[in-house]
Amino acid sequence: MTEFFLHLIVNEHAGAGKGGQTAKLVIDNLEKQQIAYTVYKTEHPKHAIDLAAAVAAEKLVPWHEETDKQEPFPLLVVIGGDGTLHEVVNALAEQPLIPVAYIPAGSGNDFARAAKISRQPEEALRHLLTTTKPKELTILSYTEAIAEEQQLFVNNVGIGLDAAIVAAANASENKARLNKFNFGSLSYLSAALKILFRQKGFPISVSANGQTIAFEHAFLCTTTNHPYFGGGVAIDPLADVTQDEFSLIVVERIPLIKIFYLMLLLIRKKHLTSAHVHRFVSRHLQIVSTVPQAGQTDGEEMGVRPYDIQFSTAKRLFWL
Template sequence: MTSLSLHLLINPNAGNGSGKKAEQLVTAALSKKNIPFHVYHTEYPRHATQLTEDLLRHTLVEWNDKHTGDFPLLVVLGGDGTLHEVINALATHTDIPVGYIPCGSGNDFARAIGLSRKPLEALDHLLSLSTPDEFNTLIYHNHLTDESGYLTNNLGIGIDANIVATANKSQAKKWLNKLKLGSLAYLVAAAKVLIKQKGFDLVIKTSKESEHYRNAYLCTVTNHPYFGGGVALAPNADARKEDMTLVVVERIPLLKLLRLVGQLLRKKHLNSPYVHLYLDQQIQLTCQSQQFGQTDGEELGLTTYDMSFSTQKRLFWL
């Protein structure tokens, strides 16, 4: 079995303090097992990116099963946002594996790959492995800024991003996190913005077809089923498959919209004529009006969009 030296990148504020509690449990367990580890705490936004870049320069190496000595494994203790920062810092270094112990409020990536959201169970699973596994992640290229980014979850435009922005600003999220009910914060936010979100003009292109929507309500490119703390927007999406999933939902009258929300919560929404699903390895979308956007639950703010998407295989110690 491969021996490991763990480099724990910890967001103590993840999940409104769940990160700090997870750190206590994990470090105590590692000490008891005599497994070497080093701790790095994030202290402000984008700090996880800086810490990862420092480790990339001095410590982290590509996976090689012939590695001698303890293999330096980066392990993220945080939520989807912390993992997002780490993956973007590693960028094209796809053969450097990343371990993950989820302790955020949403934990959608953990849900998608079947990883326990209990810290000690996630740790035991990590320590039971002798080799990393390969998952597909997403790459987006913003043609307006000529910048690229990397995603473990999804990029959304419209109502889902509006919900994220509203939830992140709400006081409800803080106390719901304390009650271990952080996912409900997104439902509370949805109730606030469901009607306020207007339809928008959207052009989508895949390798097989193109479509112009004049009253889009939601547009999400995703790598797995979940967004917003466990809502299965794309129930059949799979991070092991190379095809991305694009979901477009049209703006419809309130009563039909409420019915569609009920279908979404029961995973029956794909039967709706107002929900459109595309599977492809190449996707492009254009929106010339300013709309809320989100990447892995991180806000993009109000902006316009001209983006193309592709997939990238990456090693995870999961």
């Protein structure tokens, strides 16, 4: 079994305080097992970017097959939500061979679901400590031409309905209370019911696999490399984080009564059979939305604006 020195990046505020509780459980277990570690706590949004970059520069090393002979291995462990993991992965964008371990402690934890990481801290830690080498997974990259920004993401980028739901859920006074009782997904459901009545259709064009298709009344537009968004909703049951391709799900605006029926199909993971749901699979894809819409990446708000955004795949090592 590999011997570790763990470098823990902890977002104590993730999941309305769940991050701090999870970190305490993990640290107590490490103390009992006499495993060496150092803790780096985030103090403000995007702080995990600076922490990860500093730790990588001073403490971490890329993984190679012969690396396990160099013990103890310095392993970076993220304790927080999908947003914290998003920051760390972007901080290490140029160092994909430095493996990242993850103990989920957010409200959504969609990456953990996709990568089959236990959402029970003790079990996630046990698996981490008994794993002997990392796995290469597909993540995604986007370049947005209008705002001139580029990022990696581990879950999905959404334009329209899902992004508006994320914004409403983040602003909800109930989110913190629900997270305390592990019902964080209900905050998304509550926000969804409100936004469903407000979200209007908007025009987009999708360029993929040598074709460009225009939609006059898009409602939801989600690019993802695994099934889940919004705290466990399987927006694309066919997506797989181990594959080299990713998918785009476009849902057209339809009458409200049909939307509720579509939601029932979504719960049963049958929505891809609907004529109003379109699935694109590719390694490179472009979306243009000229009418300002809400956007989100890995559950973090991108603001309300027009988009000219290109997507592609990337690879990185995770300690799974």
